[in-house]
Amino acid sequence: MSDLGIRESSVEGGLGQSPLRPDGIAKSEGAYEFSSDLSADNMLIGKTLRSPHQHARIVSINTAPALAISGVHRIITADDVPGKPTYGLISSDQPVFAADVVRYIGEPIAAVVADDEEICARAIDAIEVTYEVLSALADARLAKDPSAPSIHPDGNVIREQNVITGDIGVVGDVIVEDHYSIGMQDQAFLGLESALAIPDEDGAGVECHVATQWLHEDLGQVAACLDLPESAVRLVLGGVGGAFGGREDLSLQVHVCLLALATGRPVKMHYSRSESFLGHVHRHPAEIWMRHHATSDGMLLKIEAEFVFDGGAYASTSSAVLVNAVTHAQGPYRCENAAVKGIAVRTNNLPCGAMRGFGVVQACFAHERQMDLLAQACGLDPLEIRRRNAMSTGDRLITGQVVESVAPVSEIIEGLSRMPFPEGAGDTEKHPYELPGGAGNTTRPDDVVRGIGYGLSIKNLMYSEAFDDYSTARCQLRNGIVTLKFATAEVGQGFITIAPQIARSTLGLEEVELEVIDTNVGSAGSTSASRQTWMSGGAVEAACLRVRELVYQHVATAEGTDPLVYTIDGTELVNTSTGGRRPMNEVVVGLEFDEEVEYRHRPTVPLDENGQGDCHTAFAFVGHRAVVDVDIELGLVRVVEISTVQDVGRALNPLSVTGQIEGGIAQGLGLALMEEIIQRDGRIMNPSFTDYLIPTIADMPPVIAELIEIPDPQAPMGAKGVGEPPTISSTPAVIAAIQDAMNTAYGSAPHLRRVPLQPSDVAKTVNVGLGD
Amino acid sequence: MTNIYDERHFELTVNGERRQVVDVYPGESLLTVLRDRLGLTGAKGACEEGECGSCSVLLDGNLVCSCLVLAASATQSSVVTVEGLGGATDMQTAFVECGAIQCGFCTPGLIMAATNLLERSSEPQTDEIREALAGNLCRCTGYGRIVEAVQTVIAQRGQGAA
């Protein structure tokens, strides 16, 4: 149980403050080592050969011409994988190297290790692979048809999951429906995939320094493929340049370890930007149909929906992504009746899996567009329809699960409604920087129309459906210094900042050190699902509480009293019966304790066939308001401002929370306006930052954020995860604002149903004659 | 016209020091040479085609993407990388203190770009800051704290000068 008692302590760098990142100075000086910066004496370079075909049988692979190149050391293929030939997060269906069939363009076939990058590239070109090209299955809607050809021995379907509840025959006075599409988004972390593998001297094991989100999951999968006991494989976190879900699956880990073991030399692999697009999973493209039934005054009666998720060639986390989508179809609104269907299938497209928001991004875009349609149909304003249906703590979800988390949806709506509006609407004297189209000066100020739109969302925190989700932390006290050890992947989010804050506030000691992040301690689970503040934070707190208990016991024995009389206030130990105070750093002189704790959240259950069950752990809520200026004629958009009200439980580090909010909103804005991997016949048309655009500083408006801090009784220290919610409803808020601008310009305009928006979605309204 | 021998062995002036560069491939970028040949890994490579700014360095005082500069073409120039700023400059400190750093992969490039901006213009407005840093991608922060960090330095320098 969490200790919500004395917390606003005066410890320097404690909870609720924003101490500096421990790695900040090194990062600002270029001294911090990212995984791509690592090197070792005698190091070789590895590179991957990838399939040029979407679907093909491998007839033969001839490596001899490549091996003949001077400086090439080894080439490995599926035949060289000593252990399990496949890997995967939930089901293990992805080959380490394709053996007989390739199922997407970019699938690994072989890996080369050579003296340098240049020789690797020549060797890759020299490998001769003969393919028999097969017809490709590229459309998820076709792939789900039972009569469609199977691209896997066990069929194409990864999972079907429905959520059926209440009276599904109910018909509303008002019914709105539409079809929605979400394009494939890339995590686009800046630090590309890279790893350095160093074989043990006796060749019996390997150490791999890698940028990942989940060291122990990687360890289990890598060791199985290498056919080594887990004790013979050590994973060390290499500096991670962002993750956002894209490092939850393996990419080059097995390849680089195999090459190191095969040559007996350190081997480094690192992807280029274009290879990175092929080397990790993406956000699922989705096709969604939704129909909402409501009373004439806008009260939701029933939600019907169908979700089709294209999982690409291999399953990755598709089944869990699908569950998130179908179970969040209602959004943060009460609704008693639902008939939601969902399916995730495999195709010959790029594999898809985890990305920030994890299935809820897709569901939220659809339900928020629907709420706006409903508002229009009922003659209500967009905030009013949401206010009338706002969920609160104790409400039952369409899965039957009762929301026990603090659910301040009404407070979020009120917060948004109080936000002042930015200036500049209708201003025809704007500087080109402030116009849609920016400094290119493409927009005429009198074509600019302002719009305002809203988006709200609910997001599950932590893992779901009976997953044994836990995190481990170790707290050592020696010489008055607290040392923390955990395997929690620091990917930029700042866990390494809050972990010492937790220790300082719990123990009243200011000196906290962190040990290296590796697999020499129990698993911390994944840095995903907005879970590490809750899970690893909970583990660090629990380990520190145990040490504190031992300190209390020690002092109580010495003073001949009960340990229960002690508490910590700031940096002092307080005897609550005598009022006596002593500085903690004096109390702990000579004391040594070492405690390791596994923290678990409460158990969850799998969904039944009707999608019923307490499958999620906890929930967080958020709302966004976007203000946009739209060039109605050219379809160009400038986001003027995004304001947000977010339920955070408690901001353990306010500056980090701000960073998560602003960064998450940037990714939501990106999905709304520009980010999509375009595939033609399975080939990526835009595998570069020249053509796959992410928001620049010029695209990002100011973000006005208000935090709702109602400590959640279930959460350690009251703090909810804050990483994903900003990404989720910012996307529909931006689209709703553009819709508002179009409606203002034309009285009414076609409903926007797809992200990312294309300029023609706006501009064609003029061409079809709706404009003047 | 330089011959192959010259293209593979040359000297660069980096952070004020003459550095020998040997055995490079003809055509190696300044970024590759800095990182792989000279061990200066402060400049990062997130695209290697001039789109992200993570490889930004100063070449004779001008901000360039080192991934787009042919290393062998820089023998007559002075190169300054993030390691050459001296450490704990007001800009670096402001980035740390304002929360402008998350994963930090973009940070060295942004520090170079922001430092260079304030050398060219002492009190840029917010729009000018945004325009000047638009060549530096950051995927983590949403840029809000980065703008804040640059504005903090402008304010501090303004006070210092007053």
Ligand code: FES
């Ligand atoms: S690496 Fe040079 S601009 Fe991206």
Ligand code: FES
């Ligand atoms: S802090 Fe991660 S890319 Fe900028």
